Amino acid sequence: xxxxxIVAKEHYRNRYMIIRIALFRLKSTYITNxxxxxxxxxxxxxxxxxxxxxxxxxxRGGAPVxxxxxxxxxxxxxxxxxxxxxxxxxxxSSVSSQLSQVSKMKFPLSxxxxxxxxxxxxxxxxxxxxxxxxxxxxYGFFGISYLGIFYYVIATVSLLxxxxxxxxxxxxxxxxxxxxxxxxxxxxxxITPIMWTVNSKTPELLKQVIRYNPVTYLVxxxxxxxxxxxxxxxxxxTAGFWLVILALFAWGAFIHVRFRKHFMDYQ
Amino acid sequence: xxxxxxxxLSNLIAGVTIPSTGSVLINGNAALIAISSGLNNQLNGLExxxxxxxxxGLSHQQIKAITPAVxxxxxxxxxxxxxxxxxxxxxxxxxxxxxxxxxxxDILVIDEALSVGDQTFxxxxxxxxxxxxxxxxxxxxxxxxxxxxxxxxxxxxxxHDGELxxxxxxxxVAAEYERFLNHYQTLSPAERAELRxxxxxV
Numbered sequence: 001x002x003x004x005x006i007v008a009k010e011h012y013r014n015r016y017m018i019i020r021i022a023l024f025r026l027k028s029t030y031i032t033n034x035x036x037x038x039x040x041x042x043x044x045x046x047x048x049x050x051x052x053x054x055x056x057x058x059x060r061g062g063a064p065v066x067x068x069x070x071x072x073x074x075x076x077x078x079x080x081x082x083x084x085x086x087x088x089x090x091x092x093s094s095v096s097s098q099l100s101q102v103s104k105m106k107f108p109l110s111x112x113x114x115x116x117x118x119x120x121x122x123x124x125x126x127x128x129x130x131x132x133x134x135x136x137x138x139y140g141f142f143g144i145s146y147l148g149i150f151y152y153v154i155a156t157v158s159l160l161x162x163x164x165x166x167x168x169x170x171x172x173x174x175x176x177x178x179x180x181x182x183x184x185x186x187x188x189x190x191i192t193p194i195m196w197t198v199n200s201k202t203p204e205l206l207k208q209v210i211r212y213n214p215v216t217y218l219v220x221x222x223x224x225x226x227x228x229x230x231x232x233x234x235x236x237x238t239a240g241f242w243l244v245i246l247a248l249f250a251w252g253a254f255i256h257v258r259f260r261k262h263f264m265d266y267q
Numbered sequence: 268x269x270x271x272x273x274x275x276l277s278n279l280i281a282g283v284t285i286p287s288t289g290s291v292l293i294n295g296n297a298a299l300i301a302i303s304s305g306l307n308n309q310l311n312g313l314e315x316x317x318x319x320x321x322x323x324g325l326s327h328q329q330i331k332a333i334t335p336a337v338x339x340x341x342x343x344x345x346x347x348x349x350x351x352x353x354x355x356x357x358x359x360x361x362x363x364x365x366x367x368x369x370x371x372x373d374i375l376v377i378d379e380a381l382s383v384g385d386q387t388f389x390x391x392x393x394x395x396x397x398x399x400x401x402x403x404x405x406x407x408x409x410x411x412x413x414x415x416x417x418x419x420x421x422x423x424x425x426x427h428d429g430e431l432x433x434x435x436x437x438x439x440v441a442a443e444y445e446r447f448l449n450h451y452q453t454l455s456p457a458e459r460a461e462l463r464x465x466x467x468x469v
């Protein structure tokens with residue numbers, strides 16, 4: 001259990017550094033663009049437009065979902081997904097992409113995945129804020145279920161950080177691993193009900209896959225809290241989700257601490 | 268000579284890498300002067316001072332305290348507010364060195380760090396390092412340049428092919444290393460290859 005203590009301690013001691021470096025990273029990513037930070041919105045907006053036209057207008061013929069206009073319903077699922085999807089992909093390369101910057105110094109390497117996730121979180125929060133404004137304009141203020149949004153942000157960050165600790169260690173040694181991650185993430189986007197809903201025609205097997213996919217827990221949770229004023233943590237699903245995170249974190253921390261002294265040799 | 272293990276040893280002392288066998292005992296905190304690592308090309312000089320300071324483990328207050336001294340030492344003038352991708356390599360080296368040296372560790376490891384920048388700046392760096400020496404800090408000065416080593420160090424350690432050849436007073440070690448170099452230069456390519464092979468035990 002020593003590895004858990006090492007990772008926890010490095011995070012606690014460097015909590016200020018993690019946030020500052022995450023901000024610097026975000027800044028250095030967008031500063032070279034002519035439109036700067038505006039791309040934080042433009043990028044998702046273009047995706048939203050495509051899915052809205054193809055799935056909303058094309059396939060659904062503009063029908064609302066549970067009484068909610070498709071565009072708004074889609075936004076509430078797509079914004080969490082964009083954070084999750086990019087978090088998985090960027091999290092996996094968080095060590096290999098930042099290693100050259102921290103070479104030649106005594107750096108707490110376990111915080112590298114977290115820096116990447118936190119810098120993604122900042123752009124996520126900006127988008128989330130905009131979608132919440134849109135929901136408030138349409139439905140008014142919900143109150144207590146906004147606490148749910150806060151909870152799901154924390155749950156998402158936990159899942160992504162725990163996962164990144166493991167995937168970043170593997171891809172530091174096996175570069176091909178990022179292609180696997182890319183393919184799995186693409187598949188995950190389609191087997192999570194982000195653009196479509198589970199209905200009576202959905203095959204039983206697919207229903208099970210969707211049910212046990214932790215991303216469904218997050219996307220559904222965000223949506224319920226934002227659109228339907230529902231926030232309920234008393235299901236076994238919640239306990240299962242956190243058990244998965246705990247196991248993932250323990251495994252990631254173990255692999256990371258065990259192999260990180262070889263990171264610099266594989267740079 | 269190249270491949271002797273200078274950089275490996277300096278990385279071990281500074282705690283950058285962990286030995287595969289054995290252990291390193293360090294009394295105090297050690298830091299390696301690595302000029303270019305920890306700098307981000309898109310950010311300006313001031314932001315890089317904070318970034319590199321954070322990466323080297325300084326707190327917000329410590330960074331605030333050293334920033335004016337770093338700016339003054341680096342002598343970059345108005346360029347300090349420009350993204351460092353606009354800097355020349357010498358200017359980047361000044362900034363990197365200025366930050367590293369103001370971190371103020373107990374043990375300083377300098378691995379060929381003075382081979383960049385112009386003469387006036389490397390003189391300034393040497394003066395700064397001498398100041399460290401006067402304050403009783405330990406400095407590992409790693410270099411191929413015999414003249415720099417002789418003018419700066421009090422003790423010498425000669426590494427050859429990963430093995431300790433000689434350790435002791437700088438004058439003695441330098442004299443013996445010089446004798447070896449002179450001897451090596453008189454050898455024919457075949458004899459040099461033979462000498463190298465005998466060292467690697469091939």
